[in-house]
Amino acid sequence: MNETAPTRQARIKQKSAARRExxxxxxxxxxxxAAIQMFQREGYEGFSLRQVAENIGYTPTTIYLYFxxxxxxxxxxxxxxxxxxxxxxxxxxxxxxxxxxxxxALAWAYLEFGLSHxxxxxxxxxxxxxxxxRASDSKNEVQNSNSYTIQLNAVVEAMKAGVIRLGDPVETxxxxxxxxxxxxxxxxxxxxxxxxxxxxxxxxxxxQYTEMMxxxxxx
Amino acid sequence: MNETAPTRQARIKQKSAARRExxxxxxxxxxxxAAIQMFQREGYEGFSLRQVAENIGYTPTTIYLYFxxxxxxxxxxxxxxxxxxxxxxxxxxxxxxxxxxxxxALAWAYLEFGLSHxxxxxxxxxxxxxxxxRASDSKNEVQNSNSYTIQLNAVVEAMKAGVIRLGDPVETxxxxxxxxxxxxxxxxxxxxxxxxxxxxxxxxxxxQYTEMMxxxxxx
DNA sequence: TGACAATAATAACACTGTAAAGTAGATTGG
DNA sequence: CCAATCTACTTTACAGTGTTATTATTGTCA
Numbered sequence: 001m002n003e004t005a006p007t008r009q010a011r012i013k014q015k016s017a018a019r020r021e022x023x024x025x026x027x028x029x030x031x032x033x034a035a036i037q038m039f040q041r042e043g044y045e046g047f048s049l050r051q052v053a054e055n056i057g058y059t060p061t062t063i064y065l066y067f068x069x070x071x072x073x074x075x076x077x078x079x080x081x082x083x084x085x086x087x088x089x090x091x092x093x094x095x096x097x098x099x100x101x102x103x104x105a106l107a108w109a110y111l112e113f114g115l116s117h118x119x120x121x122x123x124x125x126x127x128x129x130x131x132x133x134r135a136s137d138s139k140n141e142v143q144n145s146n147s148y149t150i151q152l153n154a155v156v157e158a159m160k161a162g163v164i165r166l167g168d169p170v171e172t173x174x175x176x177x178x179x180x181x182x183x184x185x186x187x188x189x190x191x192x193x194x195x196x197x198x199x200x201x202x203x204x205x206x207x208q209y210t211e212m213m214x215x216x217x218x219x
Numbered sequence: 220m221n222e223t224a225p226t227r228q229a230r231i232k233q234k235s236a237a238r239r240e241x242x243x244x245x246x247x248x249x250x251x252x253a254a255i256q257m258f259q260r261e262g263y264e265g266f267s268l269r270q271v272a273e274n275i276g277y278t279p280t281t282i283y284l285y286f287x288x289x290x291x292x293x294x295x296x297x298x299x300x301x302x303x304x305x306x307x308x309x310x311x312x313x314x315x316x317x318x319x320x321x322x323x324a325l326a327w328a329y330l331e332f333g334l335s336h337x338x339x340x341x342x343x344x345x346x347x348x349x350x351x352x353r354a355s356d357s358k359n360e361v362q363n364s365n366s367y368t369i370q371l372n373a374v375v376e377a378m379k380a381g382v383i384r385l386g387d388p389v390e391t392x393x394x395x396x397x398x399x400x401x402x403x404x405x406x407x408x409x410x411x412x413x414x415x416x417x418x419x420x421x422x423x424x425x426x427q428y429t430e431m432m433x434x435x436x437x438x
Numbered sequence: 439t440g441a442c443a444a445t446a447a448t449a450a451c452a453c454t455g456t457a458a459a460g461t462a463g464a465t466t467g468g
Numbered sequence: 469c470c471a472a473t474c475t476a477c478t479t480t481a482c483a484g485t486g487t488t489a490t491t492a493t494t495g496t497c498a
Contacts, residue, residue: 024444024445027445048484048485048486049485049486049487050484050485050486058446058447059446059447059448060485060486060487061446061447061448061487061488062445062446062447064487064488065444065445065446069486069487070485070486070487125408126345126404126408127346129408129409129412130411130412132409132412133411133412148413170414170415171415171420171423171424171427174405174413174415174416174424175424175427175428175431177401177405177413178398178401178402178405178424178428179397179398179401180401181401181404181405182396182397182398182399182400182401182402182404183397183401185345185400185401185404186393186396186397186400189344189345189348190348190351192352193348193349193351193352194367194393194396195367195389196389196390196393197393201390204390205390205393205394205397208390208394209394209397211435212394212432212435212436213431213435215434215435215437216430216431216432216434216435217431218434239464239465239475243476246476267453267454267455268454268455268456269453269454269455277477277478278477278478278479279454279455279456280456280457280477280478280479281476281477281478283456283457284475284476284477288455288456289454289455289456439498440497440498441496441497441498442495442496442497442498443494443495443496443497444493444494444495444496445492445493445494445495446491446492446493446494447490447491447492447493448489448490448491448492449488449489449490449491450487450488450489450490451486451487451488451489452485452486452487452488453484453485453486453487454483454484454485454486455482455483455484455485456481456482456483456484457480457481457482458479458480458481458482459478459479459480459481460477460478460479460480461476461477461478461479462475462476462477462478463474463475463476463477464473464474464475464476465472465473465474465475466471466472466473466474467470467471467472467473468469468470468471468472
């Protein structure tokens with residue numbers, strides 16, 4: 001309505017609002033960090049809203065001012081995992097120009113993420129896998145920067161380069177992803193259940209896996 | 220102390236005890252069946268002792284007379300899944316004498332079990348995988364009839380027959396298991412997340428998988 | 439200053455698993 | 469047959485959980 005230049009009061013109001021917004025984001029962040037810490041300690045099943053609140057000196061209900069509900073907070077924890085995961089894959093992608101080595105590098109990066117973030121991995125891909133979509137949506141990385149697409153691109157380019165046989169790239173990507181996911185998820189779950197299944201054996205298995213994939217997919 | 224023949228009273232007492240024991244097993248079974256039904260409906264997270272009790276007209280605490288705690292009841296539900304799973308693999312093993320086809324048949328049987336018992340599969344191999352060991356212990360199938368050993372035997376014989384290259388059978392088994400487990404677990408979790416991931420596509424992928432494994436492991 | 443919005447805390451509800459104590463009825467020994 | 473015992477079960481209670489509605493405190497704005 002008022003089209004004249006902003007008055008001093010208007011400017012102050014704006015900055016004040018900005019400051020309050022910033023403060024709000026800060027406490028939101030504090031809650032989130034406490035939640036992450038708690039998740040690292042207690043895992044998915046032991047994660048408790050009330051304990052998170054207690055750890056940072058808030059009443060449980062206060063959390064609801066910053067997150068819709070427990071799921072929403074847990075998703076925020078998860079989301080950070082997705083970001084790191086994508087970054088790890090992206091880094092592997094970027095630092096390996098050769099299409100063949102690139103596929104291997106992606107598999108290794110995948111493995112390393114799983115082994116170093118076991119709880120996150122389980123939540124992201126085993127307990128709440130619906131969130132994969134929501135995570136890439138909320139970071140508008142739908143188009144070409146989500147973790148799935150990174151792997152898909154690597155497959156496409158490996159096909160172009162003649163490193164692996166031609167075929168439906170989506171199917172091949174799913175095949176490769178399934179394989180490495182199987183190894184990682186069993187590695188996290190089956191310690192002491194499968195014979196020969198400590199961390200070094202798992203790494204060795206990934207070595208065999210990439211070799212075998214290379215042979216199996218050769219043009 | 221008394222070494223004479225058992226008196227009538229002693230015989231009656233014994234039969235009475237037997238009858239009570241039988242009745243006890245019956246209500247235990249009733250609880251277990253209600254638990255299975257409830258698990259099918261609500262899944263792992265929604266499974267509630269109190270609701271199980273209510274469904275069969277008991278007080279929650281009564282269940283503790285037949286099962287140590289919630290975990291114990293849930294394990295009993297799980298255990299039945301392990302039995303069926305092992306039977307399915309054993310059947311695939313027995314009905315396919317050819318070592319090469321046998322490996323494929325095991326993969327297919329594995330897939331079918333997962334697709335037809337999604338909740339059980341997730342509990343058995345993703346949520347409570349520690350129970351794999353406890354399950355084979357409690358059925359004294361440790362030696363040569365548990366599901367892992369079935370797959371291991373198939374690998375050993377495929378190596379003997381020259382169908383797949385020689386190598387550490389345990390490692391090869393782990394490799395094959397990882398692969399099919401990866402496909403199954405993603406199939407159960409990632410509906411609507413991965414492109415092209417309905418049931419028929421998953422089956423097709425298993426086809427590709429077995430093909431690729433055959434090529435990759437050729438001597 | 440008074441209306442108002444934001445932030446936090448209290449109280450309460452409906453659940454959960456689980457332990458201790460109590461109770462009606464069948465079983466048993468004399 | 470009767471009192472003692474034992475068994476199967478319930479009642480009660482506790483310490484948790486996520487979540488909502490209500491209230492109190494605070495700082496911002498006209």
